[in-house]
Amino acid sequence: MKSIRITNGRIIDPASNRDESADLWIVDGKIAADPGGPADETIDAAGLVVAPGLIDIHVHLREPGQSHKETIGTGTRAAAAGGFTTVVAMPNTTPAADSAATITWIQERAKAQAIVNVFCTGAITKGLQGEELAPYGSLVAAGVVALTDDGRCVQNHEVMRRAVEYARMFEMPVMDHCQDYSLVGNGVMHEGEWSLRLGLPGWPRMGEEMIVARNIMIAELCNSPIHCQHVSSGGSVRLIREARSRGIPISGEVCPHHVALTDASLATFDTNFKMNPPLRAPEDVEAILEGIADGTLNILCSDHAPHAAYEKEVEFDQAPFGITGIETEFSTFCDLLVHKRKLIPLERLIALYTSEPARLLKLDRGTLATGAPADVTLIDPGLEWTFDKNESLSLSHNTPFHGHTWTGRAVRTIVGGKTVWAL
């Protein structure tokens, strides 16, 4: 029996509605009651918040097939450095994660290389082609926690309707990258003043909103949850708010870049500001912030999308979409939402990264309840630090946040009772 006592900290566990100064005990990799007697190891958390291990439900680990961008080993090390004990891997790998065989391969790889928990998503459609349903029965048996074609969007509404309807049999949430291809075309940045100025093809808000609206209708029709990934448009927030007020099982997540940056950042044509959906206008940022504050948007995530430097260092319209973010997301949100804008308290920020994603995907994580796996993140909410991409643990450094300074940072990451990263 190994026991760890985390002492002098402020325990915040939104899942059990707990916020108090107390010791947290870990025994044999589980959260435990005080076993009595001295601990084998004591961690002093004076001045720190003791939170459930953070969960990021939107991460591209790039394996199998794209290990020049990221590996399960490097991606989970970057996750640990961001305070994350659990990540959910997206299926747009090579091959796509549309079969039990690929899911099993990822899980084996994670067992050997990952330093945080890795959960898999399975594809909605075979090869992410948007045409034929992937075999959900065997994907679920293999252990996927959700279905998504992320990186792509099922365009055919009938296919999407049947996908959600069929997924209901397995109580599987469907997550969607909301993008109407006919409206977005070859758009590479938000359609607005800046796209007109820069002469870059525009990606209109409506290209997202149309699919969000579609998903609301399908979620209502099928009475089965759909989660809208990386919401970027103010209109999407309004649609989701209205639908949730009617009890429709629809939800949305927010990435840090969509609230910390705007399309004006593209003025220098730096491809580290190119992602999909794109950075939008200040009014979208405000609408998303309002949505986070009022609970319309209840999940935060990174959409960590590593790309090799040589892939990004090309003409703007030819560069791949996506930026890294798992090491910086907690700080970006903490700084903006809790400190600068004071929109939510720290307890809610932690909930958005723990109890909320755990509930959406029905994970046995995101809580410090007795008996739960001892995934714990220690947070210094007042620590000011500056991000240097050259110190990133990710294999790729395609970040727009190099040189940014924030207040608030995870300082220690504990997975199953084992410290996997500490500042």
Next chain:
Amino acid sequence: MNIWKRKDLIGLDELSAEEIQFLLDTATAFKGVGERSLKKVPALRGKTLVNFFVEPSTRTRTSFEIAAMRLSADVVNISATASSLQKGETLKDTALNLQALHADIIVLRHSSAGSPRFLADRLNASIINGGDGAHEHPTQGLLDIFTMREKHGRIAGLHVAIVGDILFSRVARSNIHGLLKLGARVTLVGPTTLVPRGFEKLGVRVVHRLDDVLEEADVINLLRIQHERQRKEYFPGLGEYISLFGLTKARAARLKPGCLVMHPGPINRGVEIDSDVADGDRSVILQQVTNGIAVRMAVLYLCAGGAGLPT
């Protein structure tokens, strides 16, 4: 006094009014060179200019070539089909190779907006934007403004109408930025699909009836309609376009005296401009071409570090 401190010319959006004026004044000084029998000055002797045209062009490439020759620079032309881009080499690597060959100036024409900025940030050579996607075509904007200033004697207070496919036009953007900085009024004219309202945020007026501006414009700058390259949903066809936005003889007759008719070329006779109007008294289309050499001489000379104007 030389106020020019830039190694590159990427666009007019980033220039100050003073810098644009200075470029135009320098171009005026160079214009005389082309009118001499010995059309050459030694300003860039020993410098190497590479015309790197990833997207095809005849007029702009030739104009840069003549401008460079008149400045005594050595000129090499590279087209996309003749470059290693065809073999999968990246733009960055191709450009690094040009730099390793000691190119002093690279004129880049590329279909991707932002490509000249991309090279300027990475190379020591001067990068001159010869047109990048729908972003900017600064030397075309400068030669248009140069021509307007030459004919009208001023830019401030002029009313310039730019007509046609603004959305996809780099020429329009460079004209808009340069003209607004120098105090002109700019009206964009074209179908709602090609002249979205968002352009008003740049400080211009947007209208969708050419007839509304004919009697008030000091300059009509017509853009080439590139229907073959455009998706069909932007407008139904050339016939309807001509009826709404073509500068027909009837419309040209309503222009006020002294109004210039301009076009960056190549013109579509009978589409955006009536054939006789293109050849008529108001048309300065070929003078734009001539002025392009002087403007490009000024740009090359200033960016490549020339000192002192020709006497």
